[in-house]
Amino acid sequence: MLAPHADALIGHVRANRDRYLDELKAWIAVPSISAQPDHADDVRRSAEHAVERMRTAGLTETAVLETPAGGHPVAYGAWLGAPGAPTILIYGHHDVQPADPLELWTSPPFDAAVRANKIYGRGAVDDKGQCLMHLAAIEAHLHVNGKLPLNVKVVIEGEEEIGSPNFEAFLAREKERLACDVVVVSDTAVFAEDVPSLTTSLRGLVHWEITVHGPSTDLHSGYYGGIVKNPLEALAQIIAAFKDAHGRVVVPGFYDGVRELSPQERAEIAELPLDPAKIAHELGVTELAGENARLPLERMWFRPTLEINGMFGGYQGAGSKTIIPSFAKAKVSARLVPHQDPEQVKHAVTTFVQRVAPKGVRVDVEAHGDVRAVETSRDHPAVAAAARAMELGFGKPPVFIGTGGTIGPVSSFDRILHLPQVLIGVGLPDDAIHAPNEKFDLGQFFGGIETMTYLYDELANALK
């Protein structure tokens, strides 16, 4: 249901669209490239710029916050004038990817230009534009009503594009200041134009390094061939034992805890527009592979994978060198889904490798990483509230999607704050983030501002 003041709020944000665009251009003009040390001052200026915009939006407790190990700063602001109401923490980032190769940009990356209802510039959608959606929506509430329906804290990080090396320590240090009921992250894309969507699951990650030791030195394959187990051959046998002919991992315990999709969830995925032949063509493969009894999107979002990332050993130079190599190595990783325990998966694969290793070689397995998958149930009141806000903002109920990758800050929020997270981003898949000609579709930008304007009312109602 629409809050009674929604008309005035929406009227306000529609009347101010040109100003929001000017603000986005001004922020894009600060080249806050976190990866390049000579732009460190620009990243700081960008944080100051964000804090200034928070102030004009009406946030009160604004500050540029330093990260623990002296990394790029975080812009912070809060409005805590609704005692007894829930508190949300909004996350975004103000740093950007490098802009090269510059010659492939149609207009300069840090001098944003609008063409065909899209704004082009580095950081337009990733993530300055999406941060501004929230600041515009917050400002609308404070300007029109003099208050927000709930307490808001805004954290805009400066190191997301370099893997958020200090963010987890920052969260741990600022735990009290950042206390909240739910985290709202706007740094993702929708499934497709005209398919509003909310991301409710992200896969986790663990990895291994397998070393197969054979003879103490490379051997002459003429003298010794026939009596010594070849480490590369042994490694190939181990790797080949991971999966059956249907692409299913046969490591005992690997799928422990993995939830089967409900018939409704599977039906929803099957409805999403996806053409396997087209994807195969774009990727340059003859056909898609994997667990062939399951839908491609299910395999990408809701099934774990076990992947060989590299295999090496033996002679790799020009011509031939007839040896039995002394060792072989493989790098292996698994993408995990909700309810898989990283420690248990690491143990299962390590044990399996030792068990299937052929005689005549010695095998070392080192396991690394412990990034658990993150999931927010679509039944959570905050997710339901976000879905209503998105429907109001885009005129269509959103679909629930997963993402196969890992988003560092989302994993950190999960690990340090243990809170439900709403991933409500409105980028489009063809926005060219991290690439030349990054853009933000203005329909998505303005629809996103309206969505966030509704979101705060919806969350206030859902979480009280």
Ligand SMILES: [Zn+2]
């Ligand atoms: Zn981003």
